[in-house]
Amino acid sequence: MSLIHPQAEFHPEPEDTARQWRHKLRREAGKLLPGERVASCGVKRTGEIVELWRDSAGGCYWKGVETCGSIWTCPVCSAKIAARRAEEVKALVQAHEKPGRAVYMATFTMRHSARDKVAETRATVTKAWSRMQAGKAWKGLKAHFHVMGTVRALEVTYGGNGWHPHLHVLFFTDRPLGELGERRLADRLFDRWHGIIDRMGGTTERGGFDFRKASDATTAAEYVAKWGAGYEVAKGPLKEAAGCSVWDLLKRSTNGDHLAGVLFMKYAKAFKGARHLTYSRGLRERYDLRDPAEDLDLALDGEEGGERVDPETGEVINTEAGCLYTVDSVRWSFVCRMKATALLLDIAREEGRQGVENWFDQHHATSPYRPEDFGPKRPRREKRIYREALDRRTGARTAAEVAAEAKSYVRKHDEEQAMREAFRRDPYEVFDRLDDRLRR
Ligand SMILES: [Zn+2]
Numbered sequence: 001m002s003l004i005h006p007q008a009e010f011h012p013e014p015e016d017t018a019r020q021w022r023h024k025l026r027r028e029a030g031k032l033l034p035g036e037r038v039a040s041c042g043v044k045r046t047g048e049i050v051e052l053w054r055d056s057a058g059g060c061y062w063k064g065v066e067t068c069g070s071i072w073t074c075p076v077c078s079a080k081i082a083a084r085r086a087e088e089v090k091a092l093v094q095a096h097e098k099p100g101r102a103v104y105m106a107t108f109t110m111r112h113s114a115r116d117k118v119a120e121t122r123a124t125v126t127k128a129w130s131r132m133q134a135g136k137a138w139k140g141l142k143a144h145f146h147v148m149g150t151v152r153a154l155e156v157t158y159g160g161n162g163w164h165p166h167l168h169v170l171f172f173t174d175r176p177l178g179e180l181g182e183r184r185l186a187d188r189l190f191d192r193w194h195g196i197i198d199r200m201g202g203t204t205e206r207g208g209f210d211f212r213k214a215s216d217a218t219t220a221a222e223y224v225a226k227w228g229a230g231y232e233v234a235k236g237p238l239k240e241a242a243g244c245s246v247w248d249l250l251k252r253s254t255n256g257d258h259l260a261g262v263l264f265m266k267y268a269k270a271f272k273g274a275r276h277l278t279y280s281r282g283l284r285e286r287y288d289l290r291d292p293a294e295d296l297d298l299a300l301d302g303e304e305g306g307e308r309v310d311p312e313t314g315e316v317i318n319t320e321a322g323c324l325y326t327v328d329s330v331r332w333s334f335v336c337r338m339k340a341t342a343l344l345l346d347i348a349r350e351e352g353r354q355g356v357e358n359w360f361d362q363h364h365a366t367s368p369y370r371p372e373d374f375g376p377k378r379p380r381r382e383k384r385i386y387r388e389a390l391d392r393r394t395g396a397r398t399a400a401e402v403a404a405e406a407k408s409y410v411r412k413h414d415e416e417q418a419m420r421e422a423f424r425r426d427p428y429e430v431f432d433r434l435d436d437r438l439r440r
Helices: 018-032 075-096 118-132 135-145 178-199 217-225 246-254 258-271 295-299 329-337 341-362 380-394 399-412 414-425 427-439
Strands: 050-054 060-063 102-108 147-159 162-173 210-213 277-279 322-327
Touching: 018 075, 018 246, 018 258, 018 341, 050 341, 060 341, 075 162, 075 217, 075 277, 075 295, 102 118, 102 178, 102 217, 118 147, 118 162, 118 178, 118 258, 135 147, 135 178, 147 217, 147 246, 147 258, 162 217, 178 210, 246 258, 322 329, 322 341, 329 341
Parallel strands: none
Antiparallel strands: 050 060, 050 322, 102 162, 102 210, 147 162, 147 277
Protein backbone atom coordinates (compact mmCIF):
# COMPACT_ATOMS: atom_id res chain seq x y z
CA MET A 1 0.00 0.00 0.00
CA SER A 2 1.26 3.41 -0.82
CA LEU A 3 1.49 5.98 1.90
CA ILE A 4 1.20 8.92 -0.47
CA HIS A 5 -2.18 10.55 -0.94
CA PRO A 6 -3.26 9.85 -4.50
CA GLN A 7 -5.24 13.08 -4.75
CA ALA A 8 -2.21 15.25 -4.00
CA GLU A 9 -0.96 15.16 -7.57
CA PHE A 10 1.76 17.63 -8.18
CA HIS A 11 1.34 20.51 -10.63
CA PRO A 12 4.43 22.57 -11.33
CA GLU A 13 4.11 26.17 -12.42
CA PRO A 14 5.92 26.33 -15.76
CA GLU A 15 7.17 29.90 -15.41
CA ASP A 16 9.16 29.05 -12.31
CA THR A 17 12.83 28.53 -12.92
CA ALA A 18 14.72 25.64 -11.39
CA ARG A 19 16.26 28.04 -8.88
CA GLN A 20 12.89 29.39 -7.82
CA TRP A 21 11.74 25.82 -7.28
CA ARG A 22 14.74 24.98 -5.17
CA HIS A 23 14.19 28.05 -3.00
CA LYS A 24 10.49 27.22 -2.68
CA LEU A 25 11.28 23.68 -1.60
CA ARG A 26 13.91 24.96 0.82
CA ARG A 27 11.26 27.16 2.46
CA GLU A 28 9.04 24.10 2.72
CA ALA A 29 11.85 22.06 4.31
CA GLY A 30 12.43 24.93 6.75
CA LYS A 31 8.73 24.93 7.68
CA LEU A 32 8.78 21.19 8.31
CA LEU A 33 12.08 21.29 10.23
CA PRO A 34 11.91 24.57 12.14
CA GLY A 35 14.76 23.67 14.50
CA GLU A 36 17.21 22.64 11.78
CA ARG A 37 19.80 24.71 9.93
CA VAL A 38 17.87 24.42 6.67
CA ALA A 39 15.22 26.71 8.20
CA SER A 40 17.64 29.64 8.22
CA CYS A 41 19.54 28.72 5.03
CA GLY A 42 19.53 31.60 2.56
CA VAL A 43 17.24 33.69 4.76
CA LYS A 44 18.92 34.51 8.07
CA ARG A 45 21.35 37.40 7.79
CA THR A 46 24.91 37.01 9.06
CA GLY A 47 25.34 40.79 9.29
CA GLU A 48 23.52 44.11 8.93
CA ILE A 49 23.22 44.00 5.16
CA VAL A 50 22.82 41.41 2.44
CA GLU A 51 24.60 41.79 -0.88
CA LEU A 52 23.64 40.54 -4.31
CA TRP A 53 26.78 39.40 -6.12
CA ARG A 54 27.43 38.59 -9.71
CA ASP A 55 30.45 36.72 -11.03
CA SER A 56 32.20 37.13 -14.37
CA ALA A 57 30.13 34.29 -15.85
CA GLY A 58 26.90 36.15 -14.99
CA GLY A 59 25.87 33.86 -12.12
CA CYS A 60 24.18 35.69 -9.23
CA TYR A 61 24.02 34.84 -5.55
CA TRP A 62 23.42 36.38 -2.13
CA LYS A 63 26.24 37.18 0.23
CA GLY A 64 25.62 37.81 3.93
CA VAL A 65 23.06 35.07 4.57
CA GLU A 66 23.51 31.70 6.23
CA THR A 67 24.27 28.51 4.30
CA CYS A 68 23.17 25.25 5.91
CA GLY A 69 25.17 22.76 3.82
CA SER A 70 22.67 19.96 4.50
CA ILE A 71 22.91 17.43 1.71
CA TRP A 72 19.88 15.49 2.98
CA THR A 73 17.36 18.25 3.64
CA CYS A 74 18.29 21.38 1.68
CA PRO A 75 17.43 21.37 -2.04
CA VAL A 76 19.60 24.44 -2.65
CA CYS A 77 22.72 23.26 -0.83
CA SER A 78 22.46 19.65 -2.00
CA ALA A 79 22.35 20.74 -5.65
CA LYS A 80 25.56 22.73 -5.18
CA ILE A 81 27.22 19.95 -3.19
CA ALA A 82 26.26 17.37 -5.83
CA ALA A 83 27.69 19.41 -8.70
CA ARG A 84 30.98 20.10 -6.94
CA ARG A 85 31.30 16.63 -5.44
CA ALA A 86 30.88 15.23 -8.94
CA GLU A 87 33.84 17.37 -10.07
CA GLU A 88 35.88 16.00 -7.17
CA VAL A 89 35.07 12.37 -8.04
CA LYS A 90 35.63 13.04 -11.73
CA ALA A 91 39.15 14.28 -11.00
CA LEU A 92 39.82 11.08 -9.09
CA VAL A 93 38.52 8.86 -11.90
CA GLN A 94 40.58 10.81 -14.42
CA ALA A 95 43.70 10.41 -12.28
CA HIS A 96 43.02 6.66 -12.18
CA GLU A 97 42.40 6.32 -15.92
CA LYS A 98 45.20 4.42 -17.66
CA PRO A 99 45.14 1.51 -20.11
CA GLY A 100 44.36 -1.66 -18.23
CA ARG A 101 42.66 0.08 -15.35
CA ALA A 102 38.91 0.39 -15.00
CA VAL A 103 36.12 1.73 -12.80
CA TYR A 104 33.01 -0.40 -12.14
CA MET A 105 29.67 0.87 -10.90
CA ALA A 106 27.50 -1.22 -8.59
CA THR A 107 24.23 -0.65 -6.75
CA PHE A 108 23.54 -2.53 -3.51
CA THR A 109 19.97 -2.73 -2.31
CA MET A 110 17.89 -4.72 0.09
CA ARG A 111 14.26 -5.74 -0.01
CA HIS A 112 12.02 -3.53 2.00
CA SER A 113 8.38 -3.22 2.85
CA ALA A 114 6.11 -0.30 3.61
CA ARG A 115 6.23 -1.30 7.27
CA ASP A 116 10.01 -0.86 7.58
CA LYS A 117 11.15 2.20 9.46
CA VAL A 118 13.46 4.43 7.47
CA ALA A 119 15.96 4.77 10.32
CA GLU A 120 16.27 0.99 10.56
CA THR A 121 16.70 0.25 6.86
CA ARG A 122 19.21 3.07 6.56
CA ALA A 123 21.23 1.67 9.46
CA THR A 124 21.08 -1.85 7.99
CA VAL A 125 22.37 -0.74 4.61
CA THR A 126 25.25 1.35 5.97
CA LYS A 127 26.24 -1.26 8.55
CA ALA A 128 26.16 -3.98 5.91
CA TRP A 129 28.62 -1.95 3.83
CA SER A 130 31.04 -1.65 6.78
CA ARG A 131 30.84 -5.40 7.26
CA MET A 132 31.31 -5.93 3.55
CA GLN A 133 34.68 -4.19 3.76
CA ALA A 134 35.91 -5.96 6.88
CA GLY A 135 37.88 -9.14 7.39
CA LYS A 136 40.12 -11.50 5.49
CA ALA A 137 37.55 -12.44 2.86
CA TRP A 138 37.29 -8.84 1.66
CA LYS A 139 41.09 -8.53 1.54
CA GLY A 140 41.24 -11.71 -0.50
CA LEU A 141 38.52 -10.53 -2.88
CA LYS A 142 40.26 -7.20 -3.39
CA ALA A 143 43.63 -8.84 -4.06
CA HIS A 144 42.14 -11.38 -6.43
CA PHE A 145 40.36 -8.81 -8.59
CA HIS A 146 42.95 -6.04 -8.12
CA VAL A 147 40.45 -3.71 -6.52
CA MET A 148 42.45 -0.85 -5.08
CA GLY A 149 39.69 1.32 -3.72
CA THR A 150 36.02 2.22 -3.59
CA VAL A 151 33.80 5.29 -3.47
CA ARG A 152 30.46 4.69 -1.79
CA ALA A 153 27.39 6.92 -1.89
CA LEU A 154 24.20 6.55 0.14
CA GLU A 155 20.86 7.39 -1.46
CA VAL A 156 17.22 6.85 -0.69
CA THR A 157 13.92 6.91 -2.56
CA TYR A 158 10.34 6.48 -1.45
CA GLY A 159 7.89 4.32 -3.34
CA GLY A 160 5.01 1.92 -3.13
CA ASN A 161 7.07 -0.35 -0.87
CA GLY A 162 8.10 2.43 1.48
CA TRP A 163 11.64 3.66 2.01
CA HIS A 164 14.38 2.34 -0.20
CA PRO A 165 17.88 3.24 1.02
CA HIS A 166 20.60 1.90 -1.28
CA LEU A 167 24.28 2.32 -2.08
CA HIS A 168 25.99 3.34 -5.29
CA VAL A 169 29.59 2.17 -5.26
CA LEU A 170 32.53 2.69 -7.61
CA PHE A 171 35.21 -0.01 -7.69
CA PHE A 172 38.63 1.04 -8.94
CA THR A 173 40.58 -1.86 -10.45
CA ASP A 174 44.24 -1.96 -11.38
CA ARG A 175 44.40 -4.76 -13.95
CA PRO A 176 42.16 -5.76 -16.84
CA LEU A 177 39.57 -8.29 -15.67
CA GLY A 178 38.18 -9.46 -18.99
CA GLU A 179 34.54 -10.33 -19.51
CA LEU A 180 34.72 -13.46 -17.41
CA GLY A 181 36.57 -11.68 -14.61
CA GLU A 182 33.96 -8.92 -14.56
CA ARG A 183 31.15 -11.44 -14.24
CA ARG A 184 32.97 -13.28 -11.47
CA LEU A 185 33.62 -10.04 -9.57
CA ALA A 186 29.92 -9.17 -9.85
CA ASP A 187 28.95 -12.62 -8.58
CA ARG A 188 31.38 -12.49 -5.66
CA LEU A 189 30.23 -9.01 -4.66
CA PHE A 190 26.58 -9.94 -4.79
CA ASP A 191 27.10 -13.20 -2.89
CA ARG A 192 28.98 -11.39 -0.16
CA TRP A 193 26.35 -8.65 0.07
CA HIS A 194 23.56 -11.21 0.07
CA GLY A 195 25.18 -13.18 2.89
CA ILE A 196 25.69 -10.11 5.06
CA ILE A 197 22.15 -8.81 4.56
CA ASP A 198 20.83 -12.29 5.25
CA ARG A 199 22.73 -12.50 8.55
CA MET A 200 21.33 -9.09 9.49
CA GLY A 201 17.81 -10.39 9.02
CA GLY A 202 17.05 -8.85 5.63
CA THR A 203 16.77 -10.18 2.11
CA THR A 204 18.16 -9.03 -1.19
CA GLU A 205 17.56 -10.06 -4.79
CA ARG A 206 19.89 -10.47 -7.70
CA GLY A 207 17.46 -8.34 -9.74
CA GLY A 208 18.17 -5.35 -7.53
CA PHE A 209 21.91 -5.66 -8.05
CA ASP A 210 23.36 -3.61 -10.85
CA PHE A 211 26.98 -4.00 -11.95
CA ARG A 212 28.63 -2.51 -15.02
CA LYS A 213 31.79 -0.86 -16.26
CA ALA A 214 31.84 2.94 -16.29
CA SER A 215 32.22 4.25 -19.84
CA ASP A 216 33.91 7.51 -18.80
CA ALA A 217 34.81 9.71 -15.83
CA THR A 218 31.64 11.84 -16.02
CA THR A 219 29.36 8.80 -15.97
CA ALA A 220 31.21 7.35 -12.98
CA ALA A 221 31.15 10.69 -11.12
CA GLU A 222 27.44 11.19 -11.69
CA TYR A 223 26.72 7.65 -10.60
CA VAL A 224 27.83 8.41 -7.05
CA ALA A 225 27.38 12.19 -6.82
CA LYS A 226 24.10 12.91 -8.57
CA TRP A 227 22.13 13.01 -5.30
CA GLY A 228 20.31 16.33 -4.98
CA ALA A 229 21.01 17.38 -8.53
CA GLY A 230 18.39 15.49 -10.49
CA TYR A 231 15.12 16.51 -8.91
CA GLU A 232 13.85 18.50 -11.91
CA VAL A 233 13.65 15.27 -13.86
CA ALA A 234 10.48 14.25 -12.08
CA LYS A 235 8.45 17.42 -12.50
CA GLY A 236 5.41 15.61 -13.81
CA PRO A 237 3.22 13.05 -12.08
CA LEU A 238 5.20 10.61 -10.01
CA LYS A 239 5.63 7.00 -10.94
CA GLU A 240 5.36 5.40 -7.58
CA ALA A 241 6.66 1.98 -8.53
CA ALA A 242 10.00 3.48 -9.45
CA GLY A 243 10.03 5.44 -6.21
CA CYS A 244 10.13 9.18 -5.84
CA SER A 245 12.89 11.36 -4.48
CA VAL A 246 12.72 13.12 -1.15
CA TRP A 247 12.43 16.40 -3.09
CA ASP A 248 9.24 15.06 -4.63
CA LEU A 249 7.92 14.56 -1.12
CA LEU A 250 8.72 18.21 -0.43
CA LYS A 251 6.93 19.25 -3.61
CA ARG A 252 3.86 17.32 -2.56
CA SER A 253 4.07 18.93 0.83
CA THR A 254 4.00 22.40 -0.76
CA ASN A 255 0.88 21.19 -2.52
CA GLY A 256 -0.87 20.46 0.75
CA ASP A 257 -0.03 16.77 1.10
CA HIS A 258 0.42 16.67 4.85
CA LEU A 259 1.56 13.06 4.89
CA ALA A 260 4.33 13.70 2.36
CA GLY A 261 5.56 16.41 4.73
CA VAL A 262 5.56 14.03 7.67
CA LEU A 263 7.42 11.45 5.60
CA PHE A 264 10.03 14.06 4.81
CA MET A 265 10.39 14.87 8.52
CA LYS A 266 10.76 11.19 9.29
CA TYR A 267 13.43 10.81 6.64
CA ALA A 268 15.29 13.96 7.78
CA LYS A 269 15.49 12.57 11.29
CA ALA A 270 16.77 9.19 10.09
CA PHE A 271 19.43 10.62 7.77
CA LYS A 272 20.70 13.39 10.01
CA GLY A 273 24.46 13.01 10.38
CA ALA A 274 24.72 10.18 7.81
CA ARG A 275 27.62 10.51 5.41
CA HIS A 276 26.51 10.77 1.83
CA LEU A 277 29.79 9.85 0.19
CA THR A 278 32.93 8.14 1.47
CA TYR A 279 36.22 7.29 -0.17
CA SER A 280 38.02 4.12 0.92
CA ARG A 281 41.20 4.77 2.86
CA GLY A 282 44.26 5.63 0.79
CA LEU A 283 42.40 5.99 -2.52
CA ARG A 284 42.78 9.75 -2.91
CA GLU A 285 46.25 9.78 -1.35
CA ARG A 286 47.37 7.36 -4.03
CA TYR A 287 46.88 10.10 -6.62
CA ASP A 288 48.06 12.93 -4.36
CA LEU A 289 44.59 14.46 -4.31
CA ARG A 290 43.54 16.81 -1.55
CA ASP A 291 41.32 15.55 1.27
CA PRO A 292 37.69 15.54 0.16
CA ALA A 293 35.90 18.82 0.92
CA GLU A 294 33.25 18.98 3.63
CA ASP A 295 29.63 19.30 2.48
CA LEU A 296 29.32 22.77 3.96
CA ASP A 297 32.40 24.03 2.11
CA LEU A 298 30.99 22.74 -1.15
CA ALA A 299 27.68 24.49 -0.50
CA LEU A 300 29.27 27.88 0.20
CA ASP A 301 30.01 30.63 -2.34
CA GLY A 302 27.83 31.50 -5.28
CA GLU A 303 25.51 29.25 -7.16
CA GLU A 304 25.33 28.53 -10.86
CA GLY A 305 28.98 29.19 -11.45
CA GLY A 306 29.40 31.87 -8.83
CA GLU A 307 32.67 32.54 -7.11
CA ARG A 308 34.03 29.04 -6.82
CA VAL A 309 37.02 27.23 -5.45
CA ASP A 310 38.66 24.58 -7.59
CA PRO A 311 38.17 21.31 -5.66
CA GLU A 312 41.65 20.06 -6.50
CA THR A 313 43.92 23.08 -6.43
CA GLY A 314 42.02 25.22 -3.93
CA GLU A 315 42.29 28.22 -6.23
CA VAL A 316 39.40 30.63 -6.73
CA ILE A 317 37.85 30.45 -10.17
CA ASN A 318 36.11 33.63 -11.42
CA THR A 319 37.98 36.28 -9.52
CA GLU A 320 36.09 39.11 -11.21
CA ALA A 321 33.10 38.70 -8.93
CA GLY A 322 31.52 41.93 -7.77
CA CYS A 323 28.70 43.28 -5.63
CA LEU A 324 25.72 44.32 -7.76
CA TYR A 325 23.28 45.54 -5.18
CA THR A 326 23.03 46.06 -1.42
CA VAL A 327 19.91 45.25 0.57
CA ASP A 328 19.44 46.56 4.10
CA SER A 329 17.89 44.49 6.87
CA VAL A 330 14.37 45.93 6.54
CA ARG A 331 14.20 45.40 2.82
CA TRP A 332 15.74 41.96 3.24
CA SER A 333 12.88 40.91 5.47
CA PHE A 334 10.57 42.31 2.79
CA VAL A 335 12.33 40.15 0.18
CA CYS A 336 11.90 37.09 2.39
CA ARG A 337 8.26 37.91 3.13
CA MET A 338 7.63 38.22 -0.62
CA LYS A 339 9.46 34.87 -1.10
CA ALA A 340 11.56 36.60 -3.74
CA THR A 341 15.07 35.39 -2.83
CA ALA A 342 15.33 33.36 -6.04
CA LEU A 343 13.25 35.68 -8.22
CA LEU A 344 15.60 38.61 -7.55
CA LEU A 345 18.64 36.52 -8.46
CA ASP A 346 16.94 35.58 -11.72
CA ILE A 347 16.08 39.23 -12.37
CA ALA A 348 19.66 40.26 -11.61
CA ARG A 349 20.94 37.65 -14.00
CA GLU A 350 18.62 38.74 -16.82
CA GLU A 351 18.33 42.49 -16.32
CA GLY A 352 21.21 43.45 -14.05
CA ARG A 353 21.18 46.08 -11.34
CA GLN A 354 18.45 48.14 -13.01
CA GLY A 355 16.06 45.20 -12.99
CA VAL A 356 16.57 44.69 -9.25
CA GLU A 357 16.03 48.40 -8.59
CA ASN A 358 12.84 48.31 -10.65
CA TRP A 359 11.54 45.39 -8.64
CA PHE A 360 11.99 47.27 -5.37
CA ASP A 361 10.40 50.39 -6.91
CA GLN A 362 7.42 48.44 -8.20
CA HIS A 363 6.84 47.16 -4.69
CA HIS A 364 7.40 50.62 -3.21
CA ALA A 365 10.14 49.11 -1.13
CA THR A 366 12.65 51.92 -1.40
CA SER A 367 15.07 51.87 1.47
CA PRO A 368 14.16 53.92 4.52
CA TYR A 369 17.84 54.05 5.35
CA ARG A 370 20.38 56.62 4.32
CA PRO A 371 23.88 55.43 3.44
CA GLU A 372 25.21 56.71 6.77
CA ASP A 373 22.80 54.37 8.55
CA PHE A 374 25.02 51.44 7.68
CA GLY A 375 27.31 52.31 10.56
CA PRO A 376 28.27 49.72 13.14
CA LYS A 377 25.15 50.09 15.32
CA ARG A 378 21.85 51.93 14.92
CA PRO A 379 19.85 52.95 17.96
CA ARG A 380 16.90 50.60 18.33
CA ARG A 381 14.32 53.40 18.43
CA GLU A 382 15.55 54.82 15.18
CA LYS A 383 15.36 51.38 13.64
CA ARG A 384 11.73 51.08 14.73
CA ILE A 385 10.85 54.46 13.22
CA TYR A 386 12.40 53.42 9.93
CA ARG A 387 10.57 50.14 9.97
CA GLU A 388 7.26 51.89 10.55
CA ALA A 389 8.01 54.37 7.80
CA LEU A 390 8.73 51.52 5.44
CA ASP A 391 5.60 49.62 6.46
CA ARG A 392 3.50 52.70 5.73
CA ARG A 393 5.15 53.10 2.37
CA THR A 394 4.80 49.43 1.41
CA GLY A 395 1.20 49.37 2.62
CA ALA A 396 2.10 46.62 5.08
CA ARG A 397 -0.48 45.59 7.62
CA THR A 398 -0.32 46.66 11.22
CA ALA A 399 1.12 44.35 13.84
CA ALA A 400 -2.40 43.63 15.15
CA GLU A 401 -3.59 42.54 11.72
CA VAL A 402 -0.61 40.27 11.29
CA ALA A 403 -1.19 38.73 14.73
CA ALA A 404 -4.87 38.11 13.97
CA GLU A 405 -4.00 36.39 10.73
CA ALA A 406 -1.39 34.25 12.41
CA LYS A 407 -3.93 33.17 15.02
CA SER A 408 -6.49 32.15 12.43
CA TYR A 409 -3.81 30.27 10.56
CA VAL A 410 -2.88 28.31 13.66
CA ARG A 411 -6.56 27.51 14.31
CA LYS A 412 -7.08 26.39 10.73
CA HIS A 413 -3.95 24.25 10.79
CA ASP A 414 -4.60 23.06 14.27
CA GLU A 415 -3.88 19.45 13.52
CA GLU A 416 -0.71 20.25 11.69
CA GLN A 417 0.45 22.43 14.56
CA ALA A 418 -0.32 19.79 17.14
CA MET A 419 1.47 17.26 14.97
CA ARG A 420 4.58 19.40 14.79
CA GLU A 421 4.65 19.94 18.52
CA ALA A 422 4.24 16.23 19.11
CA PHE A 423 7.01 15.64 16.58
CA ARG A 424 9.36 17.79 18.60
CA ARG A 425 8.53 15.77 21.72
CA ASP A 426 8.80 12.32 20.17
CA PRO A 427 8.85 11.98 16.40
CA TYR A 428 8.34 8.24 16.37
CA GLU A 429 5.14 8.45 18.31
CA VAL A 430 3.72 10.70 15.58
CA PHE A 431 4.87 8.45 12.79
CA ASP A 432 3.53 5.34 14.43
CA ARG A 433 0.21 7.06 14.93
CA LEU A 434 0.09 8.08 11.28
CA ASP A 435 1.17 4.69 10.03
CA ASP A 436 -1.54 3.06 12.12
CA ARG A 437 -4.16 5.42 10.81
CA LEU A 438 -3.14 4.64 7.24
CA ARG A 439 -3.21 0.89 7.68
CA ARG A 440 -6.76 0.99 8.96
ZN1 LIG B 1 20.98 25.03 2.55
